[in-house]
Amino acid sequence: MNFVRKFPKLEQIAPVYAVAVVMIYAWSLSRFFWRFPSWLYYSSAGEIAVIFAYMMVVNLIESVLVLLVPIFMSVILPKRWFYEKFVTKGALLTALSLGYLMYFDNHLHYQNPFPLELVYRTPFILAGILITVFLVDWIGVLDKILTELSDRLIVFLYISIPVSLISLLVILVRNIF
Amino acid sequence: MSRIDRRSFLKMLGGAAPAILFPQIVSLADKTLGQSGSEQPNVIILLFDAMSARNLSVYGYPRPTTPNLERFAERSIVYHSHYASANFTIPATSSLLTGTYPWTHRAINHRGMVRQDVVDKNIFRSVGSGYSRLAFPQNVWSDLIVSQFANDIDTFLPSSTYATLDYLKGESFSNDENMAVRSLDDFVFKEHEQASIFLAPLLSAMYFRDAARLSSDGYPRGVPNNENYPLYFRLEDLFDGLASLVPDLKSTFAYFHLYPPHAPYRAASRFDRKFIDNFHPLRKPVHRFSSHSSNSRLESARRFYDEYVASIDWEIGNLFDVFEKEGVFENSYVIVTADHGEMFERGEVAHTTPLLYAPVTNIPLLISTPGQKNRQDVYAPTNAVDLLPTIAQLTGGSMPDWAEGDLLPGLGGLEDFERSTFSVEAKRVSAFGSLHIATVSMYKGTHKLIYYTGYEGTDSFELYNLESDVEEMEDLYPAQPAIAKKLKEELLETFLDADKPYRKK
Known part of the structure; x- marks a missing residue:
């Protein structure tokens, strides 16, 4: 199957996933520690641990969903377009997309009018991100930087994956039994 | 629905964190609360969010906003000088449910919670034995507070019960609802500073789409909704839901914290434009701490609010007809009150400001005792x-x-006109620290003293005589130094004493 041959290998997936994990988990953790002092005041350690567990599970789901995007692109596009530079292009696509989502999130409020202008602008921004991703072939330095950087971020997976799986177990036990 | 008494199990185990992480496992060792023996009178609290006594005709407001509460008053004790302990949901609800002022329970911020050592001192635990305890905090902020007392509640109805459109994620986790609400609705997917970077915008977009598609039949200004959380509801569904609970009320302590008439003010068709009339409330000077809203905005917001209150009163009337038919009034204490009020004066349309004038602090309290036939x-x-x-x-x-x-x-108590009571506003300071930016109002006898600290270079006071100046128009602080001095000393002594543990040495 052509699709299977274009499915990235684990060593290709890991650095891209690491980029997603660092951005998603760092975003959540920054907010977690911002709220943490007040939680200490009115919550027990166990309750704070449960909040942390829910957060880690959501982060796990989000990071996997984000990872599916470059994998999907690798599988459906011609091999030369994405698969052969999966780490570089996947890492750049993930970083830019999540960066835009961070900007989007900062403008999002339930009670205020939904930021429709941002929604209308999003296709153009996504097109810009895709063009940048495909232009990376022509910028050798950026290619090297992205590969090296994403490779070094893999170390965070050794923390995030076990903690997220333990959190998932905690949430499952609390909700099933 | 039985709830878990984690506390007793924790005591049994010596207080281990795993028991909190996996509460359902420990539920087998638990016993439920409220096992009733002989039947005792129900206690039913109907608390309306942001309902000011100053806008209710039952308290003399010129617009006929509450004919059904007037009917109810004829069989009730009507408290005319009842005050909220604070000016927005979190601290005000916490005070009602813990019997302590904000400077004690310290739930003083938006999304704040009651400090741990006060949690055990709550109204659900204080109710006598033999009672079943039911809570329906429709306001999600109230839900946060009530969830702290979940161990003492037998039946907990989630905020979205009777809702038309609900995007509260926590309630999908029925076995772990309280922690899921706190984790997901109040943190991970919270509208401000979500911890979720990817799913939050997606969920918000879906909510926006569904809310835009929601039919507003019967509500010309849109279906009522929770201003701060993704939850829409119809008044008729809400009150029909409450009426459906009536057959289950047996030796029950029921706490219903209902979101209306909190903003946005969305009256039913029957009452929309009802109060386009010649009523013009007294215009008061714009306060320096207000948002300087124009008089036309104040008047239109007041009208929308009054029409919304009238819509709620209509539903209250229907609910009380069910109470009458089912004999609830014969075997129940029925309590109508609010957490705080709402103001439409001095340049402000709101309640979460430093201002503690009567429209925000003077709240309704009507209590009908079992079988009561006369008004008191x-x-x-x-x-x-x-x-x-x-x-x-x-x-x-x-x-x-x-x-x-x-x-x-x-x-059980006696009328004491010399007693001092307080309302406190201190959302701008940390719950950990001194209340160095705060407003405190003290009511004593016919006087009210308001103390502003930390907003400006120097502290300031206002003094009003509530008997001769109900509208709080004439500040007597400079003109009556003897009374001012006496009240000031008492207020400062009480305030500084309560704040002492938090002040730096």
């Missing part, structure tokens, strides 16, 4: 913190020594 009026100052000791007493429990309120007059 109480004019002495009372406070939301009085409900806990009174209910504890009425239900056969003992009056807690830590409660900062007194027994309500007519229900």
Whole structure:
């Protein structure tokens, strides 16, 4: 199957996933520690641990969903377009997309009018991100930087994956039994 | 629905964190609360969010906003000088439910919660034995507070019960609802500073789409919704839901914290434009701490609010007809009150400001005792913190020594015009620290003293005579130094004493 041959290998997936994990988990953790002092005041350690567990599970789901995007692109596009530079292009696509989502999130409020202008602008921004991703072939330095950087971020997976799986177990036990 | 008494199990285990992480496992060792023996009178609290006594015709407001509450008043004790302990949901609800002032329970910020050592001192635990305890905090902020007392509640109805459109994620986790609400709705997917970077915008977009598609039949200004959380509801569904609970009320302490008439003010068609009339409220000077809203905005917001209150009163009337038919009034204490009020004066349309004038702090309190047929009026100052000791007493429990309120007059207490009660606003400071930016108002006798600290270079006071100047128009602070000095000393002594543990040495 052509699709299977274009499915990235684990060593290709890991650095891209690491980029997603660092951005998603760092975003959540920054907010977690911002709220943490007040939680200490009115919550027990166990309750704070449960909040942390829910957060880690959501982060796990989000990071996997984000990872599916470059994998999907690798599988459906011609091999030369994405698969052969999966780490570089996947890492750049993930970083830019999540960066835009961070900007989007900062403008999002339930009670205020939904930021429709941002929604209308999003296709153009996504097109810009895709063009940048495909232009990376022509910028050798950026290619090297992205590969090296994403490779070094893999170390965070050794923390995030076990903690997220333990959190998932905690949430499952609390909700099933 | 039985809830888990984690506390007793924790005590049994010596307080281990795993028991909190996996509460359902420990539920087998638990026993439920409220196992009733002989039937006792129900206690039903109907608390309306942001309902100011100053806009209710039952308290003399010129617009006929509450004909059904007027009907109810004819069989109730009507408290005319009842005050909220704070000016927005979190601290005000916490005071009512813990019987302590905000400077004690310290739930003083938006999304704040009651400090851990006060959690055990709550109204659900104070109710006498033999009672089943039911809570329906429709306001999600109230849900946050009530969820802290979940161990003492037998039946907990989530905020989205009777909702038309619900995007509260926590309620999908029925076995772990309270922690899921706190984790997901109040943190991971919270509208401000979500911890979720990817799913939050997606969920918000879906909510926006569904809310835009929602039919607004019967509500010309849109279907009522929770201003701060993704939850829409119809008044008729809400009150029909409450009526459906009536057959289950047997020796029950029921706490219903209903979101209306909190903003956005969305009256039903029947009452929309009802108050386009010649009523023009007294224009008051714009306060320096207000948002300087124009008079036309104040008047239109007031009209929308009044029409919304009238819509709610209509539904209250329908609910009370069911109560009458089912004999609820014969075997129940029915309590109508609010957490705080709402103001449309001095350049401000809101309640979460530094201003503690009467429209924000003067809240309704009407209590119908079992079988009561006549009206009784109480004019002495009372406070939301009085409900806990009174209910504890009425239900056969003992009056807690830590409660900062007194027994309500007519229900075990006596009218005391010289008693001091307080309202506190301190959302801008940390719950950990001194209340160095705060407003405190003290009610004593016919006077009210307002203290502003930390907003400006120097502290300031205002003094009003509530008997001769109900509208709080004439500041007597400079003109009556003797009274001002006496009240100021008492207010500062009480305030500084409560704040002392948090002040740096």
